[in-house]
Amino acid sequence: MKQTERMTQHPLTKYLRSERMPHIWCEGCGNGILLNSFLTALDELKVDLDKIVVVSGIGCIGRAAGYVNVDSFHTTHGRAIAFATGVKLANPDLQVVVISGDGDLFAIGGNHFIHAARRNIDIKVICANNFNYGMTGGQYGPTTPLEAWTTTTPYGNIEHPFNLVHLAAASGAVYVARWTALHVRRLKDSIKKSLQKEGFSFIEVISPCPTIFDRYNKRGTAVDVMKWFKLISNVKHGHDPAKTEITKSQIMVGEFVDVERPSYGRLLRDMTKKVQEKLKEKKAK
């Protein structure tokens, strides 16, 4: 490869549908960092790109599925996990990753999230949490902090937000982690870990939204927000997920859950084997 070619070719190009570029995301948005970490994880793990499916719902980050150069599906709003459940169970050889946002996964899609976690469906969920519905212009959502200003909380938000990692852990996820868009290397490592682990895993990525939410709430530029993440994030692996609520002064980050529990797919395959053996015995008699 010539020097100039190497300079113009991004090392992750082969993972992207470059004809779809430029992407729709704003400058300073955390979605690009999230996607980059995911693709780097695939690269480092040398994942078979013919055997991975990326599913997303609706929202800014929902477009991620269209950008990655693997089998991908952009579902209706909130239904990414339910769709992914069908894919994974119908073809267990596929690695199935859901990349979506806080509104998609936890408001309209909340029911699918808790039940997929409870069943321990072997899918990996990566959530970009930007605390609002950015794509539709900044309405409040299930993670919007109390008192925050959005276009539908003109007097300040009076709803209590979800603590996503607590919800994921309580619902039964076997791997739960939270990072901010600043923690690129740790995020990538978490994604790698979850891809190698059987069962339902959940990674929350706290993401800046400089054009909408951060501007409305006077958090400054994307760089200011990143500096703020650095200032208030506190790495505490293994911390009780119930005590990781995001506050104005602290974002607890780290790996909070890493446990073993048989996945739905495994239990289904074991049951099927037993039932079919019994049928064979019956037939032999």
Add this chain to the structure above:
Amino acid sequence: MRTEVRFAGFGGQGIIRSGLILSMATCIYSDKNAVQTQSYGPESRGGSCKSEVVIADEEIDFPKVDDPDIVMVMSQEAYYKYGVTAKKGGVVLVDPDMVTDRNDPREVKMFDVPATKIANEVGKTIVANVVMLGALTAITGIVTPEAVRKAILRNVPKGTEELNMTAFEKGYNYGTQLAGQRND
């Protein structure tokens, strides 16, 4: 020839099962056509329940009972609703212990079969429907007892075969006696 049979009682009495046994006996273990339909409410126990069977030599078009030849009544509510629906000259079987307030129509042949009482003697109230089915088989002759016996074995839970067969025989004998006493 088309014969229409209606079973009526409350949920939990095996009303729907009775219809299934009779229709299976006719269309699987005899060479007639049969179709069974049902109507029930939201309750699994209690609540009114109806099961209908249409039996015919020819292909059955309309599968519901329109003008019943045979009606089997196992509850007071069912009696009020369906006790008088049998066509002229039709057969009505009533469990007299379950139906106390009566005003029997004259133009039908009424048969009192104390199915619940007999079932209790056999060992379990739950087989009252099978007692009734035995009596119905004997009185109407629409299907052979052998076909019904086969259908019962296919329709009852494992371990209850003997109980159900006894119930059927008791009902069949009771029905044979009743039919013999009548001369109309």
Add this chain to the structure above:
Amino acid sequence: MRSRAVLTGTHFLSGDLACAEGAIAAGCRFFGGYPITPATEIAERMSRRLVEVGGVYIQMEDEIGSLAAVIGASYTGKKAMTATSGPGFSLMQENIGLAVMTEAPLVIVNIMRGGPSTGQPTMPGQQDVMQAKWGSHGDYEIIALAPSSVQEMFDLTIDCFNLAESYRVPVMLLADEIIGHMSERVKIPAPEEITIVDRKKPKGPPNEYQPFKPDDDLVPPMGCFGEGYRFHATGLTHDEKGAPKTVSVEEQTKLVRRLCDKIRKNTHKIVRVQEVMLEDAEVAILAYGITSRAALSAVRKARKEGIKAGLLRLITIWPFPTELVAKMADHVTAIVVPEMNYGQIVREVERAAKTTPVSLLSKLGEEPHRPSEIITAMRKALQ
């Protein structure tokens, strides 16, 4: 476990169970659903049978998730289905649109009960026949079949899978509570006597695959996840490569028209009806599902009474056989449409019949039309 897949022989089954057996025989290996009266028995049977044949049964958290999971399974190449009734069917509408847009072959069974809302869960209805066609937003076409016997619950379920695979479209089996819960004798043929259609596969190299590029029949061959095609599908308006085209007039027009035309232009191949004594009929009944059995009885009885009656039974409800109905309307003086709703398919009949008078015989609740009621309606129509 192939031998367990088709239970060849004569059985005494309810419509719901026959439907489940038809699905297994058709090759269905994925069921995603949510229990609902009067379709629950389909889920129950599938939960037992799918494990026997190495398939997947999953009871989802609701009907929205059920259909989403079914679309996902379909995209891996599995034949997949769900079964529901009115309230669940309403919840499925958004993902029916997604299945149409992403051309996912799948089968949705709706055992219709009385609506609106929770309505009468254990009672029959034919109130969702318009919703089946128009329930999701946007312009689209689906295929819907209406069984009128337990045997047809088996046979038409297989047809539903074959049509879904042929046209890459969600296909609906619209039955009613009576047919679903009715028990009759069913003949299940030997596996080699059952026609099975599989979706067209792409022929070229994977890197040249365009997932939404149709053949001449307007249906694109379907690559599946994990087969190396690395393609993208979206509910957004998209081009033949699957790339979102959210502001292009041209792409919106092209895609929506093709999605509709692949069904509309093949209507003559898809549509099936049963004609009874229509040759010399003066009055025709148009009926489907349970109502058609009362209608058949009425026609036979009416003939004995000297009324020249005939029956057009719709086996395919959607696409609506407009041409066939128009042709029939030219030869009769009146058409009677008995429906277990307050007037739905009758509108399509009126549209097709043009000047021939069409009368609705509506029935709501527990009992279907009695043959005598239909005869009375025919006499009235002939006056």
